[in-house]
Amino acid sequence: MSLEKFSKEMLPAIESELKSQVARLDKPHTRPFYDMLTYHLGWTGEGANSQAGGKRLRPLIVLLVTAACEGQWENALPAACAIELVHNFSLVHDDIQDNSGTRRGRTTTWKKWGMPMAINVGDGLFVLSNQAIMDLKKDYPAETVIQAATILHGSSLDLTSGQFLDMSFEERDDLTVEDYWPMVAGKTAALLRASCHLGAILGGADENQCDAYRSFGHSVGIAFQVQDDILGIWGDEAITGKSAANDLLNGKKSLPVIHGINQSGDFAERWKKGNIKPDEVEGLAKLLATEGSYEYTHAISRQMTTLALNSLREADPQGEAGAVLMELANKLIYREQ
Secondary structure (H helix, E strand, O other), X not given: OOHHHHHHHHHHHHHHHHHHHHHHHOOHHHHHHHHHHHHHOOOOOOOOOOOOOOOOHHHHHHHHHHHHOOOOHHHHHHHHHHHHHHHHHHHHHHHHHOOOOEEOOEEOHHHHHOHHHHHHHHHHHHHHHHHHHHHHHHOOOHHHHHHHHHHHHHHHHHHHHHHHHHHHHOOOOOOOXXXXXXXXXXXXXXXXXXXXXXXXXXXXXXXXXXXXXXXXXXXXXXXHHHHHHHHHHHOOHHHHOOOOOHHHHOOOOOXXXXXXXXXXXXXXXXXXXXXXXXXXXXXXXXXXXXXOHXXXXXXXXXXXXXXXXXXXXXXXXXXXXXXXXXXXXXXXXXXXX
C-alpha cells in the first residue's frame, strides 16, 4: 500500500477526530469562538478547502508509526489530533509574532478578528490538545496515557522555547552555528520527534525502538528545516510557490545566513548594514554560495538525512505501514518545495 492509499484512509479519520475535539466549543454561547477555530483549521469561511488546513503531516506520522509498530492506529487518533492541535496553537501565535497577514492564501486569524481574540484562539487550541490526549484512556491503560501526556507537554515546552530563541535571534549580532541547533530542535523538530515517540509507545514498541523512532523524528525535523533554509534562498520559485528572495529580504537568520555571517567576508559586511533591497538578493545569494555557505548547508542536510534514515532502519518499522513510513521520510527529506 502506498503513502497515497494510507493517506486516503487515515486523513479523513484525523479530520473526523479533530472536528470531534473542537466540537467541545460548539455551544450557543461560544459558537463565534468555535467558528474562529474552525476557520483557522481550514473548515469554514472564505477559501475553506482541504489545503487550507495544512497537510496534517504530524498526526499522519503518529498513526503511521503506531501501525508500523503493529498497533491499532485507530486507537491512537486522540494523540494524533493532540499533536495537530498543538501545532495549530503555535501557528496562530506565530502569525501574531511575525506580523503575518496571510497563511495558506487566507487571511490569518489575528488579521480577521484582532490580536486579543486570536491569542485566545491559540490558547483554546492548546487546551483542546490537552483534553484530546486524555481521550486515550478509552483504549490504553493509565500508565500509557500519562506517558503520552508527558511527551505532549514536553514537546510543547520545547516548541515555545524554540520560538523564544528564534525571536531573540532578531536582536542578536553574535550568533554562531551552535546557536542554531537548540532553536531548530525546538521550533521545528520538537513536534516531529513527539509524533514519532507517541506513535511508538501507542504501537507497543519497546524502549530501544522508542529511542530509535524519537531519534528519527528529531533528525528528520532538523533535516527538514535545513532543507527549508536552502530553498528559502536558492529554491526555484516555480516549484516552491514562494519567492526565494523572502528570507534575505526579511532578514531571516537561517543556517546559511548564520554561517555566512561567521565567515566575516563580503556577505557579512553587507548583512551588518541591514535593509537588503530586492535588487540585491540574487547577488547576495551568489555571494553566500561563493563563500561556502551553500555547500556547508547542503553537507549538514546530507548528514542529518543519513542520521534520520539510519534511525528509522534501526526502529525496524513493520508491514505496509513501515514501507510507507520510509516513503514519507524520503519525501520529507528529498524535497524541492
